[in-house]
Amino acid sequence: MVETTDGEPGDGAAEVLDRPLPDGVRRRVVQIVSDGFGGLTVGELPAQLRQYARFAPNRRAKFAGNAMAAALETDPLFRQRIGEKFRETQPELSAALDSGAPPPAADPLDVAAAAYVLRPTGWVKLVTAAGEEALRADAERAGEESRAELARLREELAQAREQTRTDTERLRTELDTAKKEAESLHRKLRAALSDVKRGQAALRKLQSETETARAEGQTQVSAAESESRRLKARLGEAEAALEATRRAAREGRSVEDMRVRLLLDTVLDAAQGLRRELALPPVSVRPAETVDAVEPGRMTPKDIAARALSENDPAILDQLLALPQAHLVVDGYNVTKTGYPQMPLEKQRLRLLGQLSQLAAQTGAEATCVFDGAELAAPVLLAPPRGVRVLFSKPGVTADELIRQLVRAEPPGRPVIVVSTDREVADGVARAGARPVASVVLLKRFSRA
Secondary structure, three states: OOEOOOOOEOEOOOOOOOOOOOHHHHHHHHHHHHHHHOOOOHHHOOHHHHHHOOOOHHHHHHHOHHHHHHHHHHOHHHHHHHHHHHHHHOHHHHHHHHHOOOOOOOOHHHHHHHHHHHOEOOHHHHHHHHHHHHHHHHHHHHHHHHHHHHHHHHHHHHHHHHHHHHHHHHHHHHHHHHHHHHHHHHHHHHHHHHHHHHHHHHHHHHHHHHHHHHHHHHHHHHHHHHHHHHHHHHHHHHHHHHHHHHHHHHHHHHHHHHHHHHHHHHHHHHHHHHHHHHOOOOOOOOHHHHOOOOOOOOOOHHHHHOOOOOOOOHHHHHHHHOOOOOEEEEEHHHHHHHHOOOOOHHHHHHHHHHHHHHHHHHHOOEEEEEEOHHHOOOOOOOOOOOOEEEEEOOOOOOHHHHHHHHHHHOOOOOOEEEEOOOHHHHHHHHHOOOEEEOHHHHHHHHHHO
C-alpha cells in the first residue's frame, strides 16, 4: 500500500508520474478543471487563475489550459477542491476509482483524467495505461489510414495504368491518321508542283504574247501620232476659215447687239423684282471684317507677352486677366505643391479655391481649376466657391489632358491663360493658342493681394 503525504494509507498523493502526461489525458484533465472552475469562489482559486474567473468554460479551457494544469499539479488544495466538484458531478466513476475497480466500459482517457485529479491509490498506473492505450489507438488509427491510403494509391495506380493504355491506343490511332494525312499531303504537294510547272510554262507563253502585243502597240502609237499631226494641220486650216467667217459676220452684228441688250434688260428687271420680293436688309458686314486679326488699340495675350515685363512678374497676369472675356485655367495640384506642399491635399484644395474666388471677383474673369482625379482615395464632397469652376479628371485621364481639352474647346481668338509649371502642359496649350503662365506668378499675385 502506498503512503500518503499525511501518513494515511490508501492515498495515492505520494505517487509520482515519471513521464509527461499524455496529450489525450491532459486535455480531459483541463476540461475537468474548467468544469469545476465555475463552482469555486475567487478566494478559493489560486492567484494565477483568478483573472479567468469570469471566462466561459470553453474560453477558459482555451486560454488558461496551461495555467490550470500547472496549478493542479503544484497546488494540492486546489486539486482537492476540483476533485470534490468532480465527485459531485461524477459520483459513480469517483466511487469506482476509490474502490480500485474502474468501470471496464469507461473511456480509458476519462478514467486516467479522473484518477489524475482524485489521486486514488494506483492512479499512476491508470494514467500510464491510458497513455499506452491512446498510443495503441493512434497506432491502429494510423495503420488503418495507411492501409486506406495504400488501397487508394493502388486504385489510382490501376486507373493511371488504364488511362495510360487508353492514351497509348488513342495516340497510336492519331499517329496512323497523321501518317495517312501526311501521305495525302505529299500527293497533293506533287500535284501542286506539277501545276506550278504548267503555270510557269503558261507564264512564259503569256510573256511572249505580251512582247508581241507591245510591239504591235508601238506600231499603232506611231501611226496614231502621224494621224494626230495630220489632224492638227486640218485644225489650223479650220481655225483660219473660222476667222474669215467671223470677219464676214461682223457686218450683221448690230442686230445681235440689240438682242443681247434686250436680254440683259430682262435679267436686270427680274433681279430687281426678286430683291423687292425677298426684302433683304442692307449689308452691314463686309467680307474683310470676317478675317480674324488684331485691330489697332486691341491687345491679345501675345501682345502682352511681348511687353518688357518679366515672366515672373504678377503684373503680367493682371494685364492678361484684364482682356475681354479672359478665361483663367489653373493646374490645381501643380500650384498647391509649388506653394504649400506640406499641407494635406484637402487643405491645399480649399486654400487654392478660396484665393481663386477672390481673384475672380476682383478681375471678373472666368476661372476654372483642374485637379487630377488619380490623387483621390474617394469621391470629393466639395462645394465650388463662387465664381470658380472645379473639375476633376476622369479615371484614365490626367489633369494635363483635361486642361488641353478645355483649351481646345475655346473658340480661336478668346484669351485663355493656363497656369502650370509643367513644361509639357505649357508647350501644348501654347500650340493651341493659349498663354501659359508659371505657377509662381499666380502665387505671387495671391500674396500681393
